[in-house]
Amino acid sequence: MFDVIIVGGGAAGFFTAIQLAKTKPTLKIAILERGKEVLGKVKISGGGRCNVTHAEFDPNMLVKNYPRGEKELLGPYHTFASGDTMAFFEEHGVSLKIEEDGRIFPVSDSSQTIIDCFLNLTQKLGVKVLKHSAVTHFENTAKGWQIKTIKHSYECKKLVLATGSNPKIWNILKQLGHTIETAVPSLFTFNCKDTRIAGIPGVATNASVEIFENNLLESKITVRLKSKKTRTPILYADGPVLITHWGLSGPAILKLSAWGARLLHDYKYNFKVVVNWMPDYNYEGLLGYLREVKEVEGRKTVLRTKAIEVPRRLWTNLVKASGINKADKWADINKQQLENLAAQLTECELKIEGKSTFKEEFVTAGGVDLKEVDFRTYKSKLLPDLYFAGEILNVDxxxxxxxxxxxxxxxxxxxxxxxxxx
Known part of the structure; x- marks a missing residue:
């Protein structure tokens, strides 16, 4: 009989075990991991560097980064948040650094540093780590919880589920009465074959990106969006946008994918985005500026005279898409071509057809219904002595x-x- 069994040998599972054993060393604790290795997601996260937390130290602001879970996390983040995470790792010999964008990594730039820290601590604290232990069933009995794996059966007083997006565990919880929000992908990039971004992978620039209701978009995607003023986007993000071999990525796109996880799933990942490559301008403002450029730079060719701060390869593609030829000079382009150029730069409508997983960091929206969890303790409101941690919950x-x-x-x-x- 264990005091506590934690199902799931990932970040949440290990951290739970370490905190338990540190606080009460007499507890008999086991981690059950279905695979042959533990902490797999930690290993690949942040491109193998492990982005352990973010330098947002105000809980009220920290929760704003959660499309699902914002309200529920506010109380817990007043108890343990980013500063506490940093203190934990520093206390256990892992030096951390804050990068310009606020992401926090180990100074070693290696996720192995975090893995080694966890493995050393669990060993030192006497936590049993049982690999190849896929759980097939668990139920509450008069003695506590009984857990069956493919090889053995275990008993414990308290059961912690830290299994991430595991459909088998969710199905067992459903049978026991919990509501499970269907999982859909979050944090993904957009597939787009548009000629305006074709052939220029690696180009990155700050932009704003909007998504409108699908039926409100224009059928033609090369002309200025009419009636734009009457439309309100249902999703909006700004920040760096990266053009890739398959379409669009970067922080702004990933924000949209997270906030729009369910909506874009409903759209079957076929929708359109409107990109403003010059987020400091709107259409009218940029058109006025381009008219001035036309007056001042009249004798120069449009293609070679990059009038604004966008990457040159993107400028070249958007100039061509505006119906302006390679040899056309600023003085020679007509009113329609100038309007087209302003529209391509500020209201560039691109058709998205599908998604790609963001690196190996597969994140889902979905899991245990948050209304069925007491966030003062992370305990199930429906089942005795059952607790949840990490992505098993509908938090992302x-x-x-x-x-x-x-x-x-x-x-x-x-x-x-x-x-x-x-």
């Missing part, structure tokens, strides 16, 4: 270390609640 975040912070905080809150009762 934009990229930048926020999903890991949710795992650390959940683990801390669960450990605190359990050690107060055992």
């Amino acid at each position: 975040a934009i990229t930048g270390g926020f999903n890991f912070q949710n795992a650390w905080t959940g683990g801390y809150m669960v450990a605190k609640a359990i050690t107060n009762t055992l």
